[in-house]
Amino acid sequence: MRPLLAAAVFVCLLLLLGGAGEAAGSLHRITGIDSHAVEVDGRAAQRIEITVKKAGLHYALSERYHADNQLLVELEDVALDEHLPHEIALDGAVLQRLVVIPRENHRAALRIYAGHDLRSADAYRMYTVPGTGREKNTERLVIEIFADGGDALSKAVMGHTVVIDPGHGGSDTGAIGPSGACEKDVALAVSLRTCDLLTKAGAHVVMTRTDDVDVAYAGSSASRELQARVDAAAAHGEAELFLSVHCNSFSNPDAHGMETYYYPKTDADERFATLLNEELAAAGGLYNRGVKYARFYVLKHSDIPASLAELGFISNPEEEQMLTDPAYQEILAQALFRAIARYFEE
Ligand SMILES: [Zn+2]
Numbered sequence: 001m002r003p004l005l006a007a008a009v010f011v012c013l014l015l016l017l018g019g020a021g022e023a024a025g026s027l028h029r030i031t032g033i034d035s036h037a038v039e040v041d042g043r044a045a046q047r048i049e050i051t052v053k054k055a056g057l058h059y060a061l062s063e064r065y066h067a068d069n070q071l072l073v074e075l076e077d078v079a080l081d082e083h084l085p086h087e088i089a090l091d092g093a094v095l096q097r098l099v100v101i102p103r104e105n106h107r108a109a110l111r112i113y114a115g116h117d118l119r120s121a122d123a124y125r126m127y128t129v130p131g132t133g134r135e136k137n138t139e140r141l142v143i144e145i146f147a148d149g150g151d152a153l154s155k156a157v158m159g160h161t162v163v164i165d166p167g168h169g170g171s172d173t174g175a176i177g178p179s180g181a182c183e184k185d186v187a188l189a190v191s192l193r194t195c196d197l198l199t200k201a202g203a204h205v206v207m208t209r210t211d212d213v214d215v216a217y218a219g220s221s222a223s224r225e226l227q228a229r230v231d232a233a234a235a236h237g238e239a240e241l242f243l244s245v246h247c248n249s250f251s252n253p254d255a256h257g258m259e260t261y262y263y264p265k266t267d268a269d270e271r272f273a274t275l276l277n278e279e280l281a282a283a284g285g286l287y288n289r290g291v292k293y294a295r296f297y298v299l300k301h302s303d304i305p306a307s308l309a310e311l312g313f314i315s316n317p318e319e320e321q322m323l324t325d326p327a328y329q330e331i332l333a334q335a336l337f338r339a340i341a342r343y344f345e346e
Contacts, residue, residue, distance in 0.1 A: 027079040027106055029053040033098065035090050040125070043146050046094040048112065050141040052078075055130055059141055062109070068117045071124060073110040073143065080108055094147045112143065119158065119202060120150025153338060156345035158202035160240055163233040165298060166191035166207070167246035167308075170214035172225065175249030177320035183247040184212065186323045190311065191245045193333030198340065206239055208232040226297040233302050241272065241343060242306035243336065244298050247314040247323055256316045257287030261294040261308040268305035268343075275339040275346075276309050283335035284328075286312050286319065305343075309336065 032051040039045065062072035080102055088098045096113040103109060118124060124145045131138035149155075166187040168174035174183025188209070195205045208215050208229045216228035233239050248259070258280050262273035273291045281288040289310075299306045311332055312319040322328045 025054075027054070027077050028057045028075075029079045029081060030075075030084060030100075030108070031081045033084065033088055033100070035088070035095070035098070037091060037094075038144065040144055040146070043148055044094070045144045045146045046091055048090075048095075048098060048143045048145075050110070050143075052128075052139050052141060053137070055128075055137055055139040057128060057139060057141055059126070059128075061126065068119050069114045071110075071112040071114070071118055071143070071145070073112070073126070073141075075108045075110070077106050078108050079106065094145055110143075112145070114145055116147075116149045118145070118149070120154045122146070122154050122201075123150030153341035153345065154201035156341045157198055157337075159204075160344050161204040161206065161236060161238045162198060162340055163206045163208065163236070163239045163242045163302075163304070164191045164195055164198075165229050165233075165242065165244040166209055167244055169209050169212055171218040172214060175247060175314050177314040177323075178253065178317050179320055179324075181314055181320050181324045183249070183314050186247050186311070186314065186329070187245045188212065189326070190329050190332050190336070193330055194243075194245075194336045194340075197333055197337040201337075201341070203340075204238070206233065206236045223297060227301065229298055230301045233304065239304055241340065242298065242302045242304050243272075243276070243340070244296075244306070244308040245336075246308060246310050247312060248310040249315040250313060251315075253316055256313050256319055257289040258284055258312050259289035259292055259310050261292050261296060261299060261310070262306070263293065263295055263299035265300065266305050269299070269307065272305050272339070272343050273307040275342050276307050276336065279335040279339040279342070280309065280311070280332070283331050283338075284312070286322075 030050060030052055034049045036047055038047045058076035060074050062074050084100060086100050090097055096115060099111045101109040101111060126143050129140045129142055168184035176182055195207055198205050214220060214225060216225045233242050260273040260277040262269040264270055277291045296308055299308055312323050314320050314323055
């Protein structure tokens, strides 16, 4: 008797929750789509808000761009409200229309037609906002499309190929700070962040290493190791710019500041080193030791304009702390990104 009663209660619960047939409770129901003009960080934008019942929507920008002035957003585990229109006319200036495309297996897509190119990483933003209070189990998917089409610097690097060379690696630690921080790790962390920013903006990045390894082989001579880095760049015939990332070190722990180096084998080496120096000085907050001439191996032997940046002194306790701080590493990466973008823009 008892098990039977339990089973009956279970069935009632299922009915109450609406879970008798298909698992409707597990789907995110899209109940509304709205659009209006907004200003975000001083930039005019058109905001699209999609109201979703049940938080935690899975959404992704489709890799399959059909045209430069469209966004295709793929949604998973969704149910479309029956009152939801299939096509919505937008403001007509920044955006033209939004089309809701139902797909099989509880998937759907939103295709947004804009009046301008959306390829820049900063041409739009997409995020969700959770509901509060009684609306706790709802959320809004927000898509903001900027009227200016995105950041000019991001557009400047699009389609260009850049080599980033994180100094040292593997058996070669580079300089070691008073608290034990290794130059090879700082160089790699900042280089990977810079690579990420460039890739998001549509550049091709060739990394001489993406891990804690020797580029030639463990224990190789310094010149063989450095030639391996030059070769990595040369293997990509389309590479246009070479950036080597390092930290400085000196026996006196008071030595401090940032500097950039060039070897004038082309017309552009000094210009690149100057742009890097300007951006690092503006962003990093360290003493500026200037733009310097040097016969460094990678600068001299690479075919393309090259510069070596010494981000700061890892031998200085204060700068060692800064160089190992992920937030500061991101600031440095953004500065390197801006310098590279300005190189292609100017
Ligand atoms: Zn170094």
